[in-house]
Amino acid sequence: MKTNILIVDDIHEVMLEKFDQAGITYNYQPDISREEAEKIISMYSGLVIRSKFQVDQAFFDLAPNLRFIARAGAGMDNIDDAFALQRKVTLIPANEGNRDAVGEHMIGMLLSLMNNLNRSDQQVRSGQWLREDNRGYELKGRTVGLVGYGHNGMAMAKKLSGFDVKVLAYDKYRTDYTDQYATEASMEKIYLEADVISFHIPLTDETRGMIDRDYLSKFVKPIFFLLGARGGIVQVPAVLSALDEGAILGAAFDVLPVEKFPKLAEQTWYPDLISRDNVILSPHVAGWTFESYYKLSEVAADKIISFLVS
Secondary structure: OOOEEEEOOOOOHHHHHHHHHHOOEEEEOOOOOHHHHHHHHHHOOEEEEOOOOOEOHHHHHOOOOOOEEEEOOOOOOOEOHHHHHHOOOEEEOOHHHOHHHHHHHHHHHHHHHHOOHHHHHHHHHOOOOOOHHHOOOOOOOOEEEEEOOOHHHHHHHHHHHHHOOEEEEEOOOOOOOOOOOOEEOOHHHHHHHOOEEEEOOOOOOOOOOOEOHHHHHOOOOOEEEEEOOOHHHEOHHHHHHHHHHOOEEEEEEOOOOOOOOOOHHHOOOHHHHHOOOOEEEOOOOOOOOHHHHHHHHHHHHHHHHHHHHO
16 A cells, blocks of 8 residues: 555644655645544555544554554654554654753753742842742752653753762663663662652553652752643642642642643642642643754654665
8 A cells, every 4th residue: 555644633734745755645634533534544544643642442443554653742642552563553653853952941941940040030130139038959969860761851850960960860671771870770769869850751551640749758958849741640739738848848840740721730730739839830842942942853754764765
């Protein structure tokens, strides 16, 4: 069957340009609904998606000719990867495309937390000049623990290298990954030494809800908590309790277990979360810069072309 790709999400035109140059046939339908995609997917051997809908078994059943799914984003958690493997459908992520954006965003959130930038900005705007109340912490000399050392973890470690910090990295599925930016470590060592903890792991059955009260209780020192991976790995009430106890000094969330309104506002923990001035929130945009929009599509296109010619 001739390669024919259905693109169901908004992507940068660089992907289309690369496909045109390679002579690859595609149908670019960024506004298509799942129901509409279901009616035509049987005609396609490739699918490009970002986050529009779940590619589950029911969708696979309608796509007998599908050879690959590419995601112009990091991770494949909106795709049933186990069923894709069963169907021998190759999954193509583009994690390299937004790793720099994620690293920069999370470091920005950390510096804002450590220096009370959001709080002091609001105070000055409201006529308060509270220097002592906003005395900050320096990052230099501290230990940063990274949980997960793939593309995003490594990018963050590299960006931290100019801050004179010690970076410890734990990755359950890798060995011998110490490099010039981070030292391989056990979680026990991170629990003992970390001043900052940042998560760079996917959402799986294993990681869902893993950041609970027991997990957070193992850190010996008060920490700054950063979450820019997947919201489903955290139990937000556990973080709020740790903030109350002083075990967490400040928390930054780019992702949450429930995202978008009105559902987010309906969560029992939401009013408590937004009431705290040592919590910073952003709407799942750490990896979504003007530059990463281009790079995600470029990386995905290059990987698709490489897959098709191999």
